[in-house]
Amino acid sequence: MSQPPKRHLRVVEDPIQPTVHAREDFEPQHGERTLFATSDPNILVFLDFASIDEAEFLSLLISSKPLHVVDVRLVPRFDVGNLNRKLVFSVFKNAGATYHDLGATVGAAQLRALSEKPSDVARAVLDRVLKNPRPLSGPIVVIVDTRQIVPDFVDEFAKAMDSANPSGWQTLRLPALNNAKGLGNRTVVFISHATPDDNSFAQWLSTQLALSGYEVWTDFERLEGGELFWDTIEDVIRNRAAKVVVAASALAQTRSGVLDEVALALSVERSLGLAQFVIPLRIDETPFNEFRANIARKNIVNFHGNWAAGLTQLLQVLENDRVPVEPRDAVNHIGKLVHERLQTKRGLQKTPDPVLVNWVQVKSWPSAIHALSLPVPSIQAGAHARTIDVPNVAFNDVFISFANAQLFSTALRGLNASSAGSITTSEFLSGRWKQYPSIAPHVARRIASNLVRQAWERTARRKGLIPFALASKANCWFLPKDKIDGNKAYFRDHVGKRRFKALVGFSPKRGVYWHFAGELRPLPNHPETLVLKPHVIFSEDGITPLESAARMHALRRGFCKSWWNDRWRDLLVAYLSFLSDENAEFALDAGGVDIMVSGLLTGLECPVSPDESEAVSIAEELASDEDDDDPEIDDDELGFSVWPSMPSEQS
Secondary structure: OOOOOOOOOOOOOOOOOOOOOOHHHHOOOOOOOOOOOOOOOOEEEEEEHHHOOHHHHHHHHHHHOOOEEEEOOOOOOOOOOOOOHHHHHHHHHHHOOEEEEHHHHHOHHHHHHHOOOHHHHHHHHHHHHOOOOOOOOOOEEEEEOHHHOOHHHHHHHHHHHHHHOOOOOEEEEEOOOOOHHHHOOOOEEEEEOOOOOOHHHHHHHHHHHHHOOOEEEOHHHHOOOOOOHHHHHHHHHHHHEEEEEEEEOOOHHHOHHHHHHHHHHHHHHHHHOEOOOEEEEEOOOOOHHHOOHHHHOOOOEEOOOOHHHHHHHHHHHHHHOOOOOOOOHHHHHHHHHHHHHHOOOOOEEOOOEEEEEOEEEEEEOOOEEEEEEOOOOHHHHHHHHOOOOOOOEEEOOEEEEOOOHHHHHHHHOOOOOEEEEEEEHHHHHOOOOOOOOOOOHHHHHHHHHHHHHHHHHHHHHHOOOEEEEOOOOOEEEEOOOOOOHHHEEEEEOOOOOEEEEEOEEEEOOOOEEEEEEEEEEEEOOEEEEEEEEEEEEEEOOOOOEOOOHHHHHHHHHHHOOOOOHHHHHHHHHHHHHHHHOOOOEEEEEOOOOEEEEEOOOEEEEEOOEEOHHHOOOHHHHHHHOOOOOOOOOOHHHOOOOEEEOOOOOOO
């Protein structure tokens, strides 16, 4: 039986950059609801500055109009996005807010002693900073460390502040705490959209979020016949949703169902203090200034012109706000999605179907992770750190690395690093480093992901691979011609038979070499799971990538359109086999210590399978509905592929 061509892999060379909002984008408009309907004098806003972006920060200040901004952090820092200390203080002044640094008032040592008890911190704020006026007027923004933006700290702090405000305080956390303790059973990303006009976008977005490990709710997938439509939606938004994502289009703004969902979500957002609970997505040409005011002042994610760029930004927001992720649920969701979308096209059976996905797993981490300091000013140390060949992440005044002080010093070439603390890797990833309490679990995972990316690029370079900069600014890595014998990589199939795939080839018709390339990056929020994305690079000499982006793009589309899923699968298997020297695992060099990674693609089980008479790969079916000429869809950026588990014949 002939197979349809696989069309899901192509690149948008120049992704549209997210729109930068000006100050006027956040100005309130009369007669419509906002995040803060009025400047409530009884509100305490707890702000984790390290976990928000500049637009969200500006929106907060302009909407809430705080009288006081009280900083209770041990180390006040304002380097978020394009912000810096000078700019932030200018914003405070323009917003009419007075900034207070508790540490500067009571001293660093005293603040460190106080910080373990929220009530003591609150009393110090009242007695030493605000001088305990009665009644105390607000709103008040309290800038806290990441470890402090938890219900226990917020509640105890607010209760201690009651002595200055007999009416009591309403509290809001920004960003909202999105873990089990803070959200309970709120695990769902709810997609609000105009049905049926925007169904294609909602289906695509639902798939991509699910493939990143998020639990997704959409009306066309979840509502059963005869169900009480609004009752179900209201229950999900009120009780289960961690985020409500709004596909904002010209049509959506006229649909009562979408407007009702947004109004309910904003009400939940205000009543529960779930900051950035509602996330608008611009999906058509509607100008930002034409959106309804209740969402226009929010940080709108721009999907118009490039869905992949918008998805990248949205995934970053969900990661920053710690929306729960369970990657292994992705395949289960895909099984359900296939059932919903294909049941009218071909038969499915409930027989589980083993599949391979383009994930590889970290098998073991280095035993410990280290904080290192250098005998130079921080600014100078940062310049040194960027030039050394040891994976590291600058954090405040230290550098985090799997390499110990001795290994780090060797790479510094003349400077001696000293240990500023060590912890087991497992404790680090759990956010249990008492010496550095601001390294919360989500921060630790980001640091680990950064170290993995650096270790991968270090390893790829040492394997003789050549980097190619993608439109996303990430690198993929390809083999030059004749790097390996016959340009072939050997691998073992499911029965142990040794087969091969060429990773470099020459096209006489087009007069170019093609090179299979891999981009390896951690799954969002899960540094232990790495996504291996396939790419194809073209050269005229077998070494140097073509300079013309347009020609490279045209070659990708034409040359690879007949490559079916089994070929992509086998190429990835062969690429991994080359990296691992045909072993079951290989090492990522993290600076004299190794991160051990599986040399095999991850096997999962889909709960349903197509009838054998109508067998079609899941990935092909999901891609088949998309227009190959649609400039908004960059399928090469989707980052997830599913294949039958059995490798094909050698070629």
